[in-house]
Amino acid sequence: MEPVNESDLEWSETERGETHFRRKKLAAAAGADDLGASLYELPPGASSWPYHYHAANAEAIYVLDGTGVLRTPDGETRVESGDYRAFPASADGAHRLRNDGDDPLRYLAVSTMRDPDVTVYPDSEKIGVYAGAPPGGEGDRDVSGYYRRDDDVDYWTDEA
Numbered sequence: 001m002e003p004v005n006e007s008d009l010e011w012s013e014t015e016r017g018e019t020h021f022r023r024k025k026l027a028a029a030a031g032a033d034d035l036g037a038s039l040y041e042l043p044p045g046a047s048s049w050p051y052h053y054h055a056a057n058a059e060a061i062y063v064l065d066g067t068g069v070l071r072t073p074d075g076e077t078r079v080e081s082g083d084y085r086a087f088p089a090s091a092d093g094a095h096r097l098r099n100d101g102d103d104p105l106r107y108l109a110v111s112t113m114r115d116p117d118v119t120v121y122p123d124s125e126k127i128g129v130y131a132g133a134p135p136g137g138e139g140d141r142d143v144s145g146y147y148r149r150d151d152d153v154d155y156w157t158d159e160a
Contacts, residue, residue: 004030006039018098020046027110028138036111036136042068042099050124053087053094056117057134059109060086061097066105071096089114094122113137125149 004026011022020043027037042048051071061070063083070079072087072095079085079097087093089112099105116131127149132141 001031011041018045018047019050021048025136026108027113028136032113033137034113036109036113036134038109038136039064040107040109042066042097042105044099044102044104046099048097050121051094051096052119052121053091054089054111054117054119054135056089056114057112058087058089058093059095059111060084062108062110064106064108066099066103067101068097068099068105071098091120091122094120111136116143120149 006024006026009024009026009029011024013022014020022041024039025036026039027035040048061079061084063079063081065081067078067080069076070085072085073092085095087095097105097107113134113136115134115137116129117134119128119130119135121127125148126146128135128146129143130141131143133139
C-alpha cells in the first residue's frame with residue numbers, strides 16, 4: 001500500500017435532505033481493501049448517513065475538530081474533538097452524527113470491510129444488501145439494493 005496524505009485527495013460531497021457531508025476515502029486511495037477509513041466533514045446543521053447499523057461491519061469514529069450530537073440506541077450524547085466511539089456490527093451499533101455547532105465537524109470514520117453485508121435503517125424500516133463489495137468499498141457488486149424490511153416473501157412463493 002502506498003502512503004496517502006489527505007491534502008492530496010479531492011472531497012466528494014453528498015447532500016440529500018438533512019444528510020450533508022464531504023468525504024475523502026483515505027483507505028481506498030491507499031489501496032486498502034480489508035479496513036476502511038474516511039475523513040468526513042459535516043457543515044453546521046448537517047447530519048451524516050441516516051441512522052443505521054451493519055450486520056457484518058463494525059465502525060468507529062474519532063472526532064478531530066468541532067462538536068456535535070451522536071445518536072445511538074442509548075439516546076443522544078455530545079461529541080467533541082478527541083472523542084472516540086465504536087459501533088459493533090449489530091443493532092447495538094446503530095448511530096448517526098449531527099453537527100449542531102457553528103463550525104465544521106471533522107471526524108475520521110473507520111470500518112471493517114466484510115462482504116457481504118446488510119445495513120439496517122431503523123427509522124425508515126429499510127435494509128441495504130451488498131455482495132461483491134462491502135459498503136463504502138470499491139468495485140462491482142454481484143448484488144446491491146435497498147428494500148423495505150417488510151417486503152419479506154415466503155421461500156416457496158413464486159416457484160420457478
